[in-house]
Each structure stands twice: as C-alpha cells, then as structure tokens.
Amino acid sequence: MKPIVPILGLASILWLFLGPWWLSKMVCSTGETTTFNVRDGKFNAHSAETFSFLKSSDEIQFSKGTEAAFKKVAKHLKDNPNKQLMLTGLYDNDEKNASSYENLGIARAERIKSLLIKYGANGDLISTTSTPTDNLSFDKNRKMLGGVQFLFADGDAGNDDSSSISQENGNSDLGASSSFDPGSSMFLDITEVSSEFAENESFKNYFADLKNYLTNNTGKKLYVTCYNDDSKLAKNITRKVKATIEKLLGMDEISIRRKVGKEADSPNGVAGVKIEIR
Structure with missing residues (x-):
C-alpha cells in the first residue's frame, strides 16, 4: 500500500497547479x-x-x-x-x-x-x-x-x-381579425430599472400589434422575462417593465407574469428582457 502514498501526493501537487487551469477552460468553453x-x-x-x-x-x-x-x-x-x-x-x-x-x-x-x-x-x-x-x-x-x-x-x-x-398596421382598426402572431417575441436591452424602453422604436412597432391582439384575446398571458446574473436586480427590472406595460395597455384584465433567468440563457446570450405571449 505504501507506493500509493507518493503517487497520491504527486497527483495532489499536479491538481493544485493544473486544476484551476483545467476548470477555467471548462467554464470558458461552456459559456461560449x-x-x-x-x-x-x-x-x-x-x-x-x-x-x-x-x-x-x-x-x-x-x-x-x-x-x-x-x-x-x-x-x-x-x-x-x-x-x-x-x-x-x-x-x-x-x-x-x-x-x-x-x-x-x-x-x-x-x-x-x-x-x-x-x-x-x-x-x-x-x-x-x-x-x-x-x-x-x-x-x-x-x-x-x-x-x-x-x-x-x-x-x-x-x-x-x-x-x-408596422406602425401603419398598429394605428389601424384591426378588430377581431388582427393578424398579430402570438408566437413572436421582443428582446430589449434593459439592464437597469427604467421605463425608457417604451420609447424604443422596435418596441413601439411590436407593442402596437401586441395591444390590438390582447384587446381581442383577453385570455392570453403576457410573460416578461429578465435575463440578468444579478437576481435581485432582475426582479426589480421585471417589476418596472410589468408596471410600464400595464400602464401602456390600460387593461387590468391582462395577466402579466414575471420571470428571471441567467444572461447565458437569453436569446442573445446577454442581459436584457424578453416579452412574449403564451
């Protein structure tokens, strides 16, 4: 049994020096x-x-x-x-x-x-x-x-x-025949507690059709997911985004659910907020 002791000692020394390098390579390769x-x-x-x-x-x-x-x-x-x-x-x-x-x-x-x-x-x-x-x-x-x-x-x-x-579509009376695709989603660069995203042109285009669709499909749920490695910040961001959307919609009967996730799980691999209908 004695020959095992030097081998274990050598392995421990090698792990001490090479272990951190190997682990860092594993983490980096996973994140990319x-x-x-x-x-x-x-x-x-x-x-x-x-x-x-x-x-x-x-x-x-x-x-x-x-x-x-x-x-x-x-x-x-x-x-x-x-x-x-x-x-x-x-x-x-x-x-x-x-x-x-x-x-x-x-x-x-x-x-x-x-x-x-x-x-x-x-x-x-x-x-x-x-x-x-x-x-x-x-x-x-x-x-x-x-x-x-x-x-x-x-x-x-x-x-x-x-x-x-299409702002033209968003401003027209689509009524019950709204062709908004509930499968589409919007990803916004939101990394702090703010309502400035509501002035984003892409959001305005998406929101116009979104509102028309929800007006005629009140049973649908709107999900707001914040991807941020700071979970506390993510929760505060989702609260602000939810409150802003509720104010813009002016519909108390619309259910808006809040979720949080890691940045690596976002559609673009960066921090931000995804808005979608389910």
Missing part, C-alpha cells in the same frame, strides 16, 4: 456556446450554434448549421409574401464604425439581410434598424455571439421605412 433560434408562430429555425461578429466589425461568421437556419428563414419569407421581417442590429457606442452605414447595428442587420436575399428571400419584406447597448459581451478573441434580433409581423411589403413592421 449559444444557440440560434427564430420563431414565427409554428415556424421555427434552429441551430445548435449562432452567428457572431467581431468587435468594431460587421463581418459575420457562422457555421453550416446556422447557414441552414438562415436558408430556412429565407424560405419562410419566400413562401409567405404577407410576412415582414425586422432585423435589429445591436452595437456598442465604444465600437469603431468603419462601415458605410450610420452605425454598426444597421451594418450588421444589413449583412444578415443580404444573406437572406442571397438564399432566396424578397428584400422588400425585410427592414433593418438598430439599437445601441452598453452591455454587449465580447470574448477574449473580441467576438460577440449573435447581435441581430429577428422579429416577424404581418403587413404590406414595399415600405422602405425602417419602422415598416
């Missing part, structure tokens, strides 16, 4: 994996890996699996000419913009739009916009996972305005 998922009602385009952008760049990188998901989205648009897709690109104000667009958010959204057109989608059905954020996550290689949000809606094509999804 984020899936790609786009939903529109029963339609779902999924990939085990998502696309990525380098910091201060609109050059997109993606796997074969993600390419297949892009092609599926393009085909969905091609097969449903009544659909419109809004692409919202995220960017950090600290990033350097060398693109020909106003900001990197637009440039990144336009990059994905060009891919979808390449795969067969009608460009007239796709609009692009952007939103700045101060909490984009870049890894040690200056790479950001995701960075462009997808939002489907029904409406007329051919409007080149970046808010074509």
